[in-house]
Amino acid sequence: RRDAMRATRDQPAVTPDGHRVGVFANVANARQAAEAVEAGAEGVGLMRTEFLFLERDTAPGEDEQYIVYRDTIAALAGRPLIIRTLDIGGDKQVSYLDLPKEENPFLGVRGARLLLARPELLHTQLRALYRAAAHGPLQIMFPMITDLAEVEMLRAECELVRKQLGAPAVPLGIMVEVPAVAVMADRFAKVVDFFSIGTNDLTQYVLAMDRQHPQLAAQADPLHPAVLALIGMTARAANAAGIHAGVCGGLAGDPLGARILTGLGVHELSMSAQDVAAVKTAIRAEPLSAMQALAERALAAGSAAEVRAL
Ligand code: PEP
Ligand code: MG
Numbered sequence: 001r002r003d004a005m006r007a008t009r010d011q012p013a014v015t016p017d018g019h020r021v022g023v024f025a026n027v028a029n030a031r032q033a034a035e036a037v038e039a040g041a042e043g044v045g046l047m048r049t050e051f052l053f054l055e056r057d058t059a060p061g062e063d064e065q066y067i068v069y070r071d072t073i074a075a076l077a078g079r080p081l082i083i084r085t086l087d088i089g090g091d092k093q094v095s096y097l098d099l100p101k102e103e104n105p106f107l108g109v110r111g112a113r114l115l116l117a118r119p120e121l122l123h124t125q126l127r128a129l130y131r132a133a134a135h136g137p138l139q140i141m142f143p144m145i146t147d148l149a150e151v152e153m154l155r156a157e158c159e160l161v162r163k164q165l166g167a168p169a170v171p172l173g174i175m176v177e178v179p180a181v182a183v184m185a186d187r188f189a190k191v192v193d194f195f196s197i198g199t200n201d202l203t204q205y206v207l208a209m210d211r212q213h214p215q216l217a218a219q220a221d222p223l224h225p226a227v228l229a230l231i232g233m234t235a236r237a238a239n240a241a242g243i244h245a246g247v248c249g250g251l252a253g254d255p256l257g258a259r260i261l262t263g264l265g266v267h268e269l270s271m272s273a274q275d276v277a278a279v280k281t282a283i284r285a286e287p288l289s290a291m292q293a294l295a296e297r298a299l300a301a302g303s304a305a306e307v308r309a310l
Helices: 002-010 030-038 062-076 112-117 119-135 148-165 179-183 199-207 225-241 255-263 273-284 288-300 304-309
Strands: 020-027 044-048 081-084 138-142 172-176 194-197 244-247 268-271
Touching (some): 020 030, 030 044, 030 062, 044 062, 062 081, 112 119, 119 148, 138 148, 148 172, 172 179, 194 225, 199 225, 255 273, 255 288
Parallel strands (some): 020 044, 020 268, 044 081, 081 138
């Protein structure tokens, strides 16, 4: 029985009519990556590197970062790994970076905006990442992208570092978490290798509700039809361009959310390791056509509460 449970846990998530959905985990380090595999994840769809930079007095250097990335690749034994570059700003602050105080940090210099403003941070992280890429299937992802020009600058810096190191090419993707990128997903799909939709921030920016606001927690729901419409647009643009679109925000780990996302055309879901088993079960329970019908009804609903009631 134990073996049977283990086999089910490790099997891919396939709907009864044969549609496969990738189920990945969000992690912060190599230990969590090993736990994710143990929980049945097919790889890591989001490694948040912020944690490497928090609660310390100086930024981690190239070698220190390289070792963390290399060990995470090793823990995954050949499974795919998406590492996201530093996403500081907004809710996460770091004293040693001496960042100016902002009135609205969630609308300020965070994520890729900060990396482009602080080229030494970007350069060091990219060098560590490209060195680690020699050890396994690594993909690099940039957070808080808003404009095509940012992608162009980041790609150019990646290429520079790659050439300096004589490293292999690495797929380069972006988080879709600013509404502008979802609206223009057709254009972004032409210049990146993959999308990963961040429903936590996308929801906050679409609904104009602070993701940490205690009074708005119930309303700031990623199942809001306006958020789902943008996710659908993004998935359609990715599918038309032949690139992958995943979701790595909290909605991916919600069994109802996972079915709606699959119905909207998302092929990869990345979540906390503890949600992997329940999401696989949800995907296996229903044919794709039923999830597509559910997604249609969700898009036509008047509120997130109505979607939850479906
Ligand atoms: C998101 O915004 O949905 C996301 C996955 O990134 P984070 O929660 O780290 O901002
Ligand atoms: Mg985010």
